[in-house]
Amino acid sequence: MKKMTTEMKFDEKGIPLVIIGLSQAGKSSFLKRIMTGEFEETRPTMGLQFETTEIGDARVDIFDLGGHISYRKTIWESYVKLAYGLVFMIDSADPDSFDEAKEEFWRIINLKDDRDEFLILFLCNKADLKESQDLESVINHLNLFNLAEKENASFQFFKTSMKTGENVDNALNWLKNNTAKLATKRKIDPLMFMIADIDGFPLLEIDKIGLEEDPSLLAGFLAAIESFSKRIFGKTGMLQYMVSGDYQYIIKTDSQYIYSMIIAKNESQQEARRKIDVLNEFVKPMEEFSILESVVVQVLNIDLSEYIIQKGFK
Ligand SMILES: Nc1nc2c(ncn2[C@@H]2O[C@H](COP(=O)(O)OP(=O)(O)O)[C@@H](O)[C@H]2O)c(=O)[nH]1
Ligand SMILES: [Mg+2]
Secondary structure, three states, X not given: OHHHHHHOOOOOOOEEEEEEEEOOOOHHHHHHHHHHOOOOOOOOOOOOXXXXXXXXXXXXXXXXXXXXXXXXXXXXXXXXXXXXXXEEEEEOOOHHHHHHHHHHHHHHHOOOOOOOOEEEEEEEEOOOOOOOOOHHHHHHHOOHHHHHHOOOEEEEEEEOOOOOOOOHHHHHHHHHHHHHHHHHHHOOXXXXXXXXXXXXXXXXXXXXXXXXXXXXXXXHHHHHHHHXXXXXXXXXXXXXXXXXXXXXEEEEEOOOEEEEEEEEOOOOHHHHHHHHHHHHHHHOOOOOOOOHHHHHXXXXXXXXXXXXXXXXXX
């Protein structure tokens, strides 16, 4: 379990996107196209691999699906939950892989929270090969028309070739335009984040610099956590949400910890809840608190120069 968390490296900056697909679909070639504008025969990557790049303001993490050992799955599932957009790549010239791709695709889509708006860019790659199936038959085979029922998803399909460059620019432009739109809706800039034990004792606290000048905000928050910890005694998995003045307070508990965050009134409550949910999943199996700080900073996606961190109150 410890291994899983140390290997995790959410990036600290940028809109989170993931590129996923079975191995050999063309993900590494797509990455190469994004970075260099060129195609180069890639070598099959053996074993586990972590790749990352940038598209505009977005930070993109790339994962191979299928045949993974389970702790690795936990990692990319958490990335998927955090991601604003998913790029799913398929080898359109390999119809034998469609069933497995279908299973993985829908499993991933179903990981996304129904509260979240998110993007799906579906790339039917290797369009240059004569065995390449047309878009309609891939859409039919994978039941992609069912995406229309996902009201929170914006989706788009392209046939691409990383080899010839066909539709690569169109796909990237769709992604850039749509992530930029989502990012403005989903932005949060927490004023304060805290993990406390179940009695309300703070274990890790991250405060925006300048927050100490508003003691009422802090005092109100601590009082809320304390009363919350008393009220939920014996219950777990509760989430509480309050609005007070210009602020929103989001508090969640599991059997061990209380997670809490303050964001401004105009920011996305859903985004704050989502981040707390992801953190909750990571913290649960942690035996030590030593790496917690970096996990929190990465999931919250904050600029550390703007915050003060306090820990180890006990
Ligand atoms: N013909 C053709 N081959 C491609 C295309 N994209 C990738 N490949 C090749 O397919 C294989 C797998 O590509 P790779 O990018 O490593 O796939 P990944 O496992 O998803 O990262 C490599 O031999 C690539 O050179 C494409 O659009 N057309
Ligand atoms: Mg690869």
